[in-house]
Amino acid sequence: MSIVVTGATGHLGRHVVTQLLEKVPAEQITAVVRDKSKAADFAARGVNIAVADYNSPETFDGLFAAGDKVLLISGNEFDKGRPQQHKVVIDAAKAAGVALLAYTSAPGSLTASLVDDHRATEELLLASGLPYALLRNGWYHENYTENLAPVLEHNAVVAAAGEGRVSSASRADYAAAAVAVLTGEGHENQTYELGGDVAWSFDEYAAEIARQTGKEIAYNSVPGEVLQSILTGAGLPEAFATILVGVDASITKGELVVDSGDLSRLAGRPTTPISEAVADALK
Numbered sequence: 001m002s003i004v005v006t007g008a009t010g011h012l013g014r015h016v017v018t019q020l021l022e023k024v025p026a027e028q029i030t031a032v033v034r035d036k037s038k039a040a041d042f043a044a045r046g047v048n049i050a051v052a053d054y055n056s057p058e059t060f061d062g063l064f065a066a067g068d069k070v071l072l073i074s075g076n077e078f079d080k081g082r083p084q085q086h087k088v089v090i091d092a093a094k095a096a097g098v099a100l101l102a103y104t105s106a107p108g109s110l111t112a113s114l115v116d117d118h119r120a121t122e123e124l125l126l127a128s129g130l131p132y133a134l135l136r137n138g139w140y141h142e143n144y145t146e147n148l149a150p151v152l153e154h155n156a157v158v159a160a161a162g163e164g165r166v167s168s169a170s171r172a173d174y175a176a177a178a179v180a181v182l183t184g185e186g187h188e189n190q191t192y193e194l195g196g197d198v199a200w201s202f203d204e205y206a207a208e209i210a211r212q213t214g215k216e217i218a219y220n221s222v223p224g225e226v227l228q229s230i231l232t233g234a235g236l237p238e239a240f241a242t243i244l245v246g247v248d249a250s251i252t253k254g255e256l257v258v259d260s261g262d263l264s265r266l267a268g269r270p271t272t273p274i275s276e277a278v279a280d281a282l283k
Helices: 011-020 036-044 082-096 115-128 148-154 171-183 202-213 224-233 238-252 262-267 274-282
Strands: 003-005 029-033 048-051 069-072 100-105 132-137 156-159 190-194 218-221
Touching: 003 011, 011 029, 011 171, 029 036, 036 048, 069 082, 069 171, 082 100, 082 115, 100 115, 100 171, 115 132, 132 171, 148 156, 148 202, 148 274, 156 202, 156 224, 171 190, 171 262, 190 262, 202 218, 202 274, 224 238
Parallel strands: 003 029, 003 069, 029 048, 069 100, 100 132, 132 190, 156 218
Antiparallel strands: none
């Protein structure tokens, strides 16, 4: 039996594999990657490396075995029909008879267009009859803290989220939940709504950056169409900018506050505070 992680060299996948190495022998882990060279560090530690691509179904032939536990990390190619990409993995997992397929989805409370691909994938997974675990990940701290350069340049946090709050957590937190599901028992056919322990507002986020930098940082709440033009002006594709503006609209409505407590329960510890993520990003 192997624990198989797709997208293993991505932002989340790296955290998952690294934390799995603390729990199980390396030879029980298979990292699925598109570029083998990016997984050289995992290979050096004894992790099995499999090369496969969501866009090439044949690359998944024979990759899984009966009894495997699989983590399907959602793809990030928004323009390539993600549900069909994910179906490639689901079909291969079903053909092999895996013991569990866990999928990184989005919160059940979220209505932004971002969730459409996730809901479609959930439907495919449930229709497959495979034992599943839906890991409905909330927003990541890093979605914000990895983009501090323009904040510090303009002394402003800019969003179209009004007074909405976000219960984000670190990628490492969400990875810990995934590892708990992959290495534990009794997670078959379960849905977990995952979010950070503490929800914060953008005013509070700006104040935290100000506190840690000693700069005056303001929160500028702008209309969605203004944010759209800012994002496209910064080089983001129009379609992706539209998705992000939609997420901010959902934040305004409180849809990214996930207060189930599932994340800290699965991780076995409190989630990482946003202040710590800011501090890490500023280093």
